[in-house]
Amino acid sequence: MYLVYWPKFDPFLETWRALKHLYKEGHVRVIGVSNFEAHPYFNQHVLHNYLTELGIQHQSWSPLGRGAVLQDETLQGIATRYGVSVAQVILRWHIQHDVAVIPKSGNPARIDALQRGERIMGAQDQNYTEDLW
Numbered sequence: 001m002y003l004v005y006w007p008k009f010d011p012f013l014e015t016w017r018a019l020k021h022l023y024k025e026g027h028v029r030v031i032g033v034s035n036f037e038a039h040p041y042f043n044q045h046v047l048h049n050y051l052t053e054l055g056i057q058h059q060s061w062s063p064l065g066r067g068a069v070l071q072d073e074t075l076q077g078i079a080t081r082y083g084v085s086v087a088q089v090i091l092r093w094h095i096q097h098d099v100a101v102i103p104k105s106g107n108p109a110r111i112d113a114l115q116r117g118e119r120i121m122g123a124q125d126q127n128y129t130e131d132l133w
């Protein structure tokens with residue numbers, strides 16, 4: 001298996017073409033991509049639909065946009081409405097769209113809150129973030 005490990009956009013297409021060449025020449029059996037971000041500012045819904053058609057589970061690395069999405073005013077409004085954190089809203093948004101999430105926090109209180117958030121949000125309206133998709 002030979003994967004593009006990280007999306008560097010300038011040489012990406014060239015890299016992908018090189019992988020396809022190796023595949024066609026029989027040098028590798030499987031080619032693919034890995035570790036591409038997905039978050040509310042980069043929702044990847046076209047790719048998501050394609051993966052769904054192929055039966056491939058979409059996973060989001062950096063699902064919180066590495067913290068960059070946490071200041072979004074719309075998301076903050078939703079979080080206030082539901083009494084949860086913006087991070088919880090974002091993770092719930094991913095999960096509602098069948099995207100597996102790999103978030104990171106070095107803060108034990110935040111990790112605990114994220115786990116509780118999943119249960120809290122699961123019991124409420126499932127459509128509140130539909131407009132973001």
Ligand SMILES: NC(=O)c1ccc[n+]([C@@H]2O[C@H](COP(=O)([O-])OP(=O)(O)OC[C@H]3O[C@@H](n4cnc5c(N)ncnc54)[C@H](OP(=O)(O)O)[C@@H]3O)[C@@H](O)[C@H]2O)c1
Nearest residue numbers: 035061062063064065066067087102103104105106107110
């Ligand atoms: N293998 C790969 O190539 C690859 C590629 C991408 C990502 N990853 C891994 O995927 C995991 C997640 O990616 P990531 O760390 O880049 O991005 P992320 O999970 O989207 O964002 C992490 C950032 O969000 C902050 N954060 C988390 N919960 C928060 C909360 N409740 N409120 C405010 N801030 C919060 C964290 O700060 P605090 O720590 O201060 O809470 C951290 O700065 C990591 O383990 C990363 O190593 C791997």
